[in-house]
Amino acid sequence: MRHDQHNVGEDHESTRSASVHAYLYDADGHDREVALDGLCIRDLGERNLLWVDVGTRDRQVLEPLVGLFDLKRDSLRELLHPQDDLYLDNYGEYFQFDVVALSPVGESGHEAWLPRHRAVHLEFLVGPRWIMTVHDGDLPFLRAFREQDKGETLIGALSPPALVASLLDWHLTAYFDALTALEAFLDHLDETMLTRAAKRSLLPGVVEVRRRVSRLRRLLASHRLVFYGLSRPDFAHVVESDASSHYRSLERRFERAVDAVDHARDLVNGSFDLLTTRTAEATNDLVRRLTFVTLLLGVFSAIAGIFGMNFEIPYWHWGAEGFWGVISALVSVSIGVTVVARRRNWI
Numbered sequence: 150m151r152h153d154q155h156n157v158g159e160d161h162e163s164t165r166s167a168s169v170h171a172y173l174y175d176a177d178g179h180d181r182e183v184a185l186d187g188l189c190i191r192d193l194g195e196r197n198l199l200w201v202d203v204g205t206r207d208r209q210v211l212e213p214l215v216g217l218f219d220l221k222r223d224s225l226r227e228l229l230h231p232q233d234d235l236y237l238d239n240y241g242e243y244f245q246f247d248v249v250a251l252s253p254v255g256e257s258g259h260e261a262w263l264p265r266h267r268a269v270h271l272e273f274l275v276g277p278r279w280i281m282t283v284h285d286g287d288l289p290f291l292r293a294f295r296e297q298d299k300g301e302t303l304i305g306a307l308s309p310p311a312l313v314a315s316l317l318d319w320h321l322t323a324y325f326d327a328l329t330a331l332e333a334f335l336d337h338l339d340e341t342m343l344t345r346a347a348k349r350s351l352l353p354g355v356v357e358v359r360r361r362v363s364r365l366r367r368l369l370a371s372h373r374l375v376f377y378g379l380s381r382p383d384f385a386h387v388v389e390s391d392a393s394s395h396y397r398s399l400e401r402r403f404e405r406a407v408d409a410v411d412h413a414r415d416l417v418n419g420s421f422d423l424l425t426t427r428t429a430e431a432t433n434d435l436v437r438r439l440t441f442v443t444l445l446l447g448v449f450s451a452i453a454g455i456f457g458m459n460f461e462i463p464y465w466h467w468g469a470e471g472f473w474g475v476i477s478a479l480v481s482v483s484i485g486v487t488v489v490a491r492r493r494n495w496i
Contacts, residue, residue, distance in 0.1 A: 168205035169214075172295065174198040176305035180298065187217060190279065198305045198312060199279040206231075206285055218243075218276065228283050231270035235371050237378040243276040244384075246375050249368050250288050251323045263357065264330040268368060271320070273313055280309045282316070290319045314395035317376075321399075324369060324406050328413050331358055331365075335413075335420050342420075342427050351424060359417045366410040369403075376403040441490055448486075449479055 171185040176196040183189055185201060193199055203210065206229055215225045221240055227247070237246040251266040269288060274281040282291065294316060298304075304312065338354050378384060380396040 168203060168207070168210055170202045170204075172200045172202070174200070174302065174305035174307075176303045180302055180304065185214075185217070190217065193278040195278075196305050197278060198307060198309060200312065201279065201281040202291060203281065203283045204286060206283065211283070214281070218274070218279070218281065220274070224274065228272055231272065235374055237375050239384070243274055245272065245274045246379070247272050248317070248320060248372060248375055250284065250290070250320055251327055251368075252286060252288055263334050263354075264327060265361075266327055273316075275309045275313055278309065280313055290323045291316070294319050308392055311392035311395060314392050314399055317399055318402065321402055321406050324365060325409065327365060328362075328409050331361060332413060332416060334358060335416050338420055339423055342423050355417065355420050355424060358420075359414075362410060362413045362417055366407070366414070369407055369410055372403065376400050445483060445486060448482060 169185065171183050171189070172180070173183045173189070174180050174197065183199075190199065201214070203214070208229060211225060211228050214220070215222075219242070223238070224240065224245055227236070227238075227245065231247060235247045235249070238244065248271050250269045250271040252269045254265050254267045269284055269286065271288065272281075272283040274283070284291075334354070335358055338351060338358075342351060376396075376399060380393075380400045
C-alpha cells in the first residue's frame with residue numbers, strides 16, 4: 150500500500166497523532182493512507198473501504214473520532230476502559246466487539262527463546278463502509294496484514310464484515326504461532342531428557358510451558374461469545390453481507406485453535422511423564438550402584454572377619470607380606486566383580 154499524507158485543519162489536530170492511521174482501500178483507484186476528516190468519510194462509495202487503526206486509548210484522541218463517526222457514548226466508554234469480559238454489541242448503524250490479541254514481548258528468564266506474549270484488548274467497530282480498530286501499542290499481526298500488500302488490491306470491494314473476518318483470521322494465526330513455538334520448546338525439552346540424564350532443572354521449563362498453555366486456553370475460551378455470536382443467524386450485519394460464509398469458516402478455525410491448545414496440554418503432560426520416567430530410571434541406576442557397593446563392602450567385611458578370627462595358625466604370623474597379600478586379594482576381587490557387573494549391566 151502506498152502512503153500519501155495530506156494536511157488537514159487544526160480542528161483535527163488530535164486525529165493526526167502518530168497513534169491514528171487511516172487506510173483507504175479503493176478497488177477502482179489507489180490504496181493509500183489518508184488524512185482522516187469528515188470529507189473522507191462522506192466520499193466513501195461501494196468500492197471504497199476505510200480502515201482506521203488507533204494505537205492508543207487516550208481520551209483526547211478517541212473523543213474526536215466519536216464525533217467524526219457518530220458513535221454512541223457507550224462505545225467511547227468501552228474504548229477508554231476495556232473490561233476483562235469480552236462483548237459483542239449491536240448499535241444499529243454499526244457493531245462493536247472486543248477480542249484479546251497477542252503481542253510478543255522480550256523474555257528475561259532462563260530460557261530466553263521461550264516466547265512470551267502480552268494480552269492486548271483489541272476493539273473492532275464496524276460501520277457501513279468503514280472499520281475501526283483500537284488497541285494499546287503495536288500489534289504485529291495488524292502490521293503484517295498491511296505490509297503484505299505490495300501493490301494495488303481489490304480490498305475496497307469487500308464489505309467491512311468481510312475485512313474484519315480476514316483480520317480475525319490473522320488474529321487466530323497469532324495464537325497458532327504461539328502454540329507452535331511452545332511445542333518446539335517442548336520438543337527441545339524432550340530431546341534433552343532422552344539424550345541426557347534427567348535433571349531437576351528441567352522441571353521448571355515443563356511447569357512454565359504448562360502455565361503458558363493454560364493461559365492461552367483461557368484467552369481463547371473467552372472468545373466464544375464473539376466468534377459464535379458473529380456467525381449467528383440473527384446477527385444481520387454479517388448475514389446480509391458477503392461475509393457470512395467467512396464467519397462460519399472462522400468459527401470452525403476457532404474450534405481447531407481450541408483443539409490445538411488441548412493437544413498442547415497433552416504434549417505437556419507427556420513431557421512431564423517422560424521427565425518422571427527418566428527421573429525414576431536415574432533413581433534405579435543409583436539404587437543399583439548403591440546395592441553393588443553394599444555387596445562389595447559386605448564381601449570385604451566377610452573376608453576381614455575371617456582373617457580376624459583368633460586362631461593360632463601359621464598364616465597369622467606372615468607379618469607385612471600377609472597384610473599386603475590380603476589387600477591385593479581384595480583389590481583383585483573388586484576389579485573382577487566390577488567387570489562382571491558392568492558386562493551384565495548391573496551398574
